[in-house]
Amino acid sequence: MSHVSLDLVRRYVNGDKDIPADQVWALEAHMETCASCRQLLATRTDSLAPLLQTVWSGIETVEPPAKHRRIPTWAAPAGGPWLGMTLLVAVVAMLLDLLGMTEVPLVMLLAPVAPVLGVAMAWNRAMDPAYELVSATPRAGLHLALRRTAAVLVVVIPALVLAGLPSGTSPALWLLPCLAFTLGTLALGSVIALSHAAAILAGLWAGLVVGPSLINSNLPQLLQPASLPIWASIVVLCVVVMALRADSYARLR
Incomplete structure (x- = not known):
């Protein structure tokens, strides 16, 4: 509408209940942007003029809101320290391999479970101060957990590859187990809870594989080329489980 008609203004001021709702909405929306129509409205009643002036002066002096911070979807808010700890462990393992303190490349032994610390923070109610907002977003749940997990892998996997270079550790032997554990x-x-899942799997790997391998100074069979089909099967199984239980990620545990 270009401008509000005098008759419509008169009916609006007098509280006419017969004005269609869409016309009321259009009139009020137009008043927000048209000073001349607001003045016309004010002239229809003396009692309304001071109120309009007070309200509009308050609206004009309100500063625009600061840009809203977006909810992090590619990195968990509390994931930084855990990710830093993972990188520190990789550096320490590389130094131990360089010093020859272990017969078996320590980086290779730790690589399969290295990302799980970061993954544990991907969907964790206790570690996300904005969990109520996060859980209410359209992309919450498994979709968000996968995005944050991908962010962890993008950082951790290149770091593990670099850490394994001095000892000649081949990523081909630990990359698939790493994906399976993730x-x-x-x-x-x-x-x-993801944190409990990460602790259980990392603890089992440390107790059943890392410890005995360091004691026996032998590369475990689970990190031999012959075991890759087993890891591939585990990856497929995990994907199926995640697909079937996708709805269970609707809430932060």
């Missing part, structure tokens, strides 16, 4: 943490996290 997806396994997410799959088990659909039943229990």
Whole structure:
């Protein structure tokens, strides 16, 4: 509408209940941007003029709101320290390998479970101060957990590759197990908290594989080329479990 008609203004001021709702909405929306029509409205009643002037002066003096901070979707708010700890562990393992303090490349032994610390923070109610807002977003749940997990892998995997270079550790032997443990943490996290899932899987790997391998000074069979089909099967199984239990990620545990 170009301008409000005098008759419509008169009916609006007098509280006419027969004005269609769409016309009322259009009139009020137009008043927000048209000073001349606001003045016309003010002239229809003396009692309304001071109120309009007071309200409009308050609106004009309000500063525009600061730009809203976006909810982090590619990195967990509390994931930084855990990610830093993971990188520190990789550096320490590389130094130990360089010093020859272990017969088996320590980087290779730790690489499969290295990302799980960061993954544990991807969808964790206790570690996300904005969990109520996060859980209400359209992309919350498994979609958000996968995005944050991808952000962890983008950082951790290149770091592990660089850490394994001095000892000649081949990423081909630990990359698939690393993916299996990452997806396994997410799959088990659909039943229990992700932090608990990460702790269980990392603890089992440390107790059943890392410890005996360091004691026996032998590369475990689970990191031999013959075991890759097994890891591939685990990856497929975890993907199926995650797909079937996708709805369980609707809430932060």
